[in-house]
Amino acid sequence: MDDVESDFNLKVVLVxxxxxxxxxxxxxxxxxxxxxxxxxxxxNSLGAIFSFISKDVVAKLQVMERLCGGPQxxxxxxLQSMVAYEVGNQLVDLERRSRHPDSGxxxxxxxxxxxxWLQLFLEGLRTSPENARTATLCTDSYNASLAAYxxxxxxxxxxxxxxxxxxxxxxxxxxxxxxxxxxxxxxGEALPFIEHVYDVSQKLYAEHALLDLP
Numbered sequence: 001m002d003d004v005e006s007d008f009n010l011k012v013v014l015v016x017x018x019x020x021x022x023x024x025x026x027x028x029x030x031x032x033x034x035x036x037x038x039x040x041x042x043x044n045s046l047g048a049i050f051s052f053i054s055k056d057v058v059a060k061l062q063v064m065e066r067l068c069g070g071p072q073x074x075x076x077x078x079l080q081s082m083v084a085y086e087v088g089n090q091l092v093d094l095e096r097r098s099r100h101p102d103s104g105x106x107x108x109x110x111x112x113x114x115x116x117w118l119q120l121f122l123e124g125l126r127t128s129p130e131n132a133r134t135a136t137l138c139t140d141s142y143n144a145s146l147a148a149y150x151x152x153x154x155x156x157x158x159x160x161x162x163x164x165x166x167x168x169x170x171x172x173x174x175x176x177x178x179x180x181x182x183x184x185x186x187x188g189e190a191l192p193f194i195e196h197v198y199d200v201s202q203k204l205y206a207e208h209a210l211l212d213l214p
Contacts, residue, residue: 010175010183013038014190020197027079027201033064035194036111039118045174049161052154053114053146063107076104079201087208096214105205106213112201117145119194125171126187130180134165 016035020027040057043050068076075085082104086092092105100106120141128137139162147155165171172183205211 009038010042010177010186010190013042014186014193017190017193017197020193021200022078025200026081027197027204029064029068029076029078029082032079032108032111032197033061033068035197036061036115039115042174046166046171049165052158052161053117057111057114060107060111063102064104064111067104067107079108079204082108083204083208083210087210092210093214094209103213105210108201109205109210109213112198112205113146113149115194115198117141119191119198120144122187122194123191125168126184126191128168130168132168134168134171135162137168138162138165 013035016031016038019031020035022028036057040054040061043054043057064076067073067082070076072085074081076082086100086103086105091100092103093100097106118141121138124132124137124141125134139159142158142162147158150158169180172180175183175186177183177186202211
Protein backbone atom coordinates (compact mmCIF):
# COMPACT_ATOMS: atom_id res chain seq x y z
CA MET A 1 0.00 0.00 0.00
CA ASP A 2 1.17 3.54 -0.78
CA ASP A 3 0.31 4.65 2.72
CA VAL A 4 3.28 2.83 4.23
CA GLU A 5 5.89 4.78 2.26
CA SER A 6 8.21 6.93 4.33
CA ASP A 7 7.58 10.26 2.59
CA PHE A 8 5.45 12.54 4.71
CA ASN A 9 4.47 16.16 4.59
CA LEU A 10 2.17 17.58 7.21
CA LYS A 11 0.57 19.82 4.59
CA VAL A 12 -1.00 16.74 2.97
CA VAL A 13 -2.67 15.82 6.25
CA LEU A 14 -3.71 19.44 6.82
CA VAL A 15 -5.49 19.58 3.47
CA UNK A 16 -7.20 16.18 3.97
CA UNK A 17 -8.60 16.97 7.41
CA UNK A 18 -9.52 20.50 6.30
CA UNK A 19 -11.65 18.90 3.57
CA UNK A 20 -13.15 16.27 5.87
CA UNK A 21 -16.22 18.28 6.84
CA UNK A 22 -18.77 19.54 4.33
CA UNK A 23 -21.18 22.43 4.86
CA UNK A 24 -23.51 20.11 6.82
CA UNK A 25 -20.63 19.13 9.12
CA UNK A 26 -20.67 15.60 7.78
CA UNK A 27 -17.36 13.72 7.96
CA UNK A 28 -16.47 12.74 4.39
CA UNK A 29 -14.84 9.32 4.55
CA UNK A 30 -12.70 9.75 1.43
CA UNK A 31 -10.84 12.67 3.01
CA UNK A 32 -10.82 11.10 6.47
CA UNK A 33 -9.08 7.99 5.15
CA UNK A 34 -6.69 10.12 3.06
CA UNK A 35 -5.76 12.05 6.21
CA UNK A 36 -5.05 8.82 8.04
CA UNK A 37 -2.87 7.55 5.21
CA UNK A 38 -0.75 10.65 5.66
CA UNK A 39 -0.56 10.10 9.42
CA UNK A 40 0.57 6.49 8.82
CA UNK A 41 3.39 7.78 6.63
CA UNK A 42 4.44 10.06 9.47
CA UNK A 43 4.41 7.24 12.04
CA ASN A 44 6.34 4.91 9.75
CA SER A 45 8.95 7.59 9.01
CA LEU A 46 9.90 7.43 12.69
CA GLY A 47 10.86 3.76 12.53
CA ALA A 48 9.37 0.70 14.21
CA ILE A 49 8.43 2.38 17.49
CA PHE A 50 4.88 3.13 16.40
CA SER A 51 4.37 -0.03 14.34
CA PHE A 52 1.94 -1.41 16.96
CA ILE A 53 -0.40 1.43 16.00
CA SER A 54 0.40 1.95 12.32
CA LYS A 55 -0.04 -1.74 11.40
CA ASP A 56 -3.46 -1.81 13.04
CA VAL A 57 -4.42 1.46 11.36
CA VAL A 58 -3.38 0.14 7.92
CA ALA A 59 -5.57 -2.95 8.48
CA LYS A 60 -8.50 -0.71 9.44
CA LEU A 61 -7.95 1.49 6.38
CA GLN A 62 -8.07 -1.58 4.15
CA VAL A 63 -11.42 -2.61 5.69
CA MET A 64 -12.83 0.87 5.09
CA GLU A 65 -11.48 1.02 1.53
CA ARG A 66 -13.30 -2.24 0.76
CA LEU A 67 -16.55 -0.89 2.18
CA CYS A 68 -16.20 2.47 0.43
CA GLY A 69 -15.56 0.71 -2.88
CA GLY A 70 -18.04 -2.14 -2.42
CA PRO A 71 -21.60 -2.71 -3.63
CA GLN A 72 -23.02 -0.53 -0.82
CA UNK A 73 -20.54 2.29 -1.49
CA UNK A 74 -23.30 4.93 -1.63
CA UNK A 75 -23.87 4.41 2.11
CA UNK A 76 -20.18 5.00 2.86
CA UNK A 77 -19.76 8.54 1.54
CA UNK A 78 -19.83 10.09 5.00
CA LEU A 79 -19.55 8.92 8.58
CA GLN A 80 -23.14 9.99 9.15
CA SER A 81 -24.52 8.02 6.20
CA MET A 82 -22.49 4.96 7.24
CA VAL A 83 -23.78 5.04 10.81
CA ALA A 84 -27.38 5.50 9.63
CA TYR A 85 -27.07 2.59 7.19
CA GLU A 86 -25.30 0.11 9.47
CA VAL A 87 -27.32 0.90 12.60
CA GLY A 88 -30.59 1.00 10.65
CA ASN A 89 -29.89 -2.41 9.09
CA GLN A 90 -28.47 -4.01 12.26
CA LEU A 91 -25.04 -4.41 10.73
CA VAL A 92 -23.20 -3.50 13.94
CA ASP A 93 -22.34 -5.88 16.79
CA LEU A 94 -23.34 -3.82 19.81
CA GLU A 95 -22.50 -6.20 22.68
CA ARG A 96 -19.96 -8.71 21.37
CA ARG A 97 -18.22 -9.40 18.09
CA SER A 98 -20.21 -12.01 16.18
CA ARG A 99 -21.95 -11.58 12.83
CA HIS A 100 -20.36 -8.23 11.88
CA PRO A 101 -16.81 -8.22 13.28
CA ASP A 102 -15.58 -5.69 10.73
CA SER A 103 -18.45 -3.24 10.50
CA GLY A 104 -17.63 0.25 9.37
CA UNK A 105 -18.81 1.64 12.70
CA UNK A 106 -16.43 -0.53 14.70
CA UNK A 107 -13.55 0.02 12.29
CA UNK A 108 -13.83 3.82 12.31
CA UNK A 109 -14.19 3.79 16.10
CA UNK A 110 -10.70 2.27 16.35
CA UNK A 111 -9.35 4.94 14.00
CA UNK A 112 -11.21 7.57 16.01
CA UNK A 113 -9.55 6.49 19.26
CA UNK A 114 -6.11 6.44 17.66
CA UNK A 115 -6.72 9.89 16.20
CA UNK A 116 -7.33 11.23 19.70
CA TRP A 117 -3.96 9.87 20.86
CA LEU A 118 -2.13 11.35 17.90
CA GLN A 119 -3.93 14.68 18.24
CA LEU A 120 -2.95 14.93 21.91
CA PHE A 121 0.64 13.94 21.19
CA LEU A 122 1.05 16.43 18.34
CA GLU A 123 -0.48 19.16 20.48
CA GLY A 124 2.03 18.29 23.18
CA LEU A 125 4.86 18.60 20.66
CA ARG A 126 3.52 21.94 19.51
CA THR A 127 3.19 23.55 22.94
CA SER A 128 6.13 21.98 24.79
CA PRO A 129 9.55 23.60 25.31
CA GLU A 130 12.53 22.55 23.20
CA ASN A 131 13.93 20.26 25.89
CA ALA A 132 10.64 18.45 26.55
CA ARG A 133 10.90 14.65 26.80
CA THR A 134 8.94 13.11 23.96
CA ALA A 135 8.57 9.88 25.96
CA THR A 136 6.64 11.80 28.60
CA LEU A 137 4.51 13.63 26.03
CA CYS A 138 3.67 10.40 24.22
CA THR A 139 2.95 8.43 27.39
CA ASP A 140 0.67 11.14 28.75
CA SER A 141 -1.22 11.26 25.45
CA TYR A 142 -1.48 7.47 25.34
CA ASN A 143 -2.73 7.26 28.93
CA ALA A 144 -5.40 9.86 28.17
CA SER A 145 -6.68 8.00 25.10
CA LEU A 146 -5.74 4.50 23.86
CA ALA A 147 -4.50 2.99 27.13
CA ALA A 148 -8.03 2.46 28.41
CA TYR A 149 -8.69 0.02 25.55
CA UNK A 150 -5.48 -2.04 25.83
CA UNK A 151 -4.71 -4.88 28.27
CA UNK A 152 -2.04 -4.29 30.90
CA UNK A 153 0.68 -6.22 29.08
CA UNK A 154 0.23 -4.07 25.95
CA UNK A 155 0.20 -0.87 27.99
CA UNK A 156 3.41 -1.89 29.69
CA UNK A 157 5.19 -2.78 26.45
CA UNK A 158 4.06 0.44 24.79
CA UNK A 159 5.21 2.73 27.58
CA UNK A 160 8.59 1.00 27.66
CA UNK A 161 8.93 1.48 23.88
CA UNK A 162 8.13 5.16 24.23
CA UNK A 163 11.32 5.57 26.27
CA UNK A 164 13.31 5.13 23.05
CA UNK A 165 11.55 7.94 21.17
CA UNK A 166 13.72 10.52 19.41
CA UNK A 167 13.92 14.13 20.52
CA UNK A 168 11.26 16.78 19.92
CA UNK A 169 13.52 18.32 17.26
CA UNK A 170 13.68 15.04 15.33
CA UNK A 171 9.88 14.71 15.42
CA UNK A 172 9.41 18.23 14.10
CA UNK A 173 11.98 17.71 11.34
CA UNK A 174 10.22 14.49 10.32
CA UNK A 175 7.18 16.56 9.36
CA UNK A 176 9.15 17.86 6.35
CA UNK A 177 7.77 21.39 6.43
CA UNK A 178 11.01 23.24 7.14
CA UNK A 179 12.46 24.35 10.44
CA UNK A 180 11.16 23.37 13.88
CA UNK A 181 9.46 26.76 14.10
CA UNK A 182 7.72 26.19 10.77
CA UNK A 183 6.60 22.74 11.90
CA UNK A 184 5.14 24.19 15.10
CA UNK A 185 3.30 26.83 13.06
CA UNK A 186 1.93 24.16 10.73
CA UNK A 187 0.72 22.11 13.70
CA GLY A 188 -1.08 25.21 14.91
CA GLU A 189 -2.96 25.25 11.59
CA ALA A 190 -3.55 21.51 11.26
CA LEU A 191 -4.60 20.45 14.74
CA PRO A 192 -7.80 22.55 14.98
CA PHE A 193 -9.12 20.79 11.86
CA ILE A 194 -8.22 17.37 13.25
CA GLU A 195 -9.78 18.26 16.60
CA HIS A 196 -12.99 19.46 14.93
CA VAL A 197 -13.31 16.23 12.95
CA TYR A 198 -12.72 14.26 16.16
CA ASP A 199 -15.37 16.24 18.06
CA VAL A 200 -18.01 15.81 15.34
CA SER A 201 -17.30 12.06 15.19
CA GLN A 202 -17.38 11.75 18.98
CA LYS A 203 -20.78 13.45 19.16
CA LEU A 204 -22.21 11.24 16.42
CA TYR A 205 -21.01 8.03 18.08
CA ALA A 206 -22.28 9.20 21.48
CA GLU A 207 -25.73 9.97 20.06
CA HIS A 208 -25.98 6.41 18.73
CA ALA A 209 -24.39 4.77 21.81
CA LEU A 210 -21.52 3.42 19.69
CA LEU A 211 -18.52 4.57 21.74
CA ASP A 212 -18.00 1.21 23.44
CA LEU A 213 -18.41 -1.21 20.54
CA PRO A 214 -16.60 -4.51 21.25
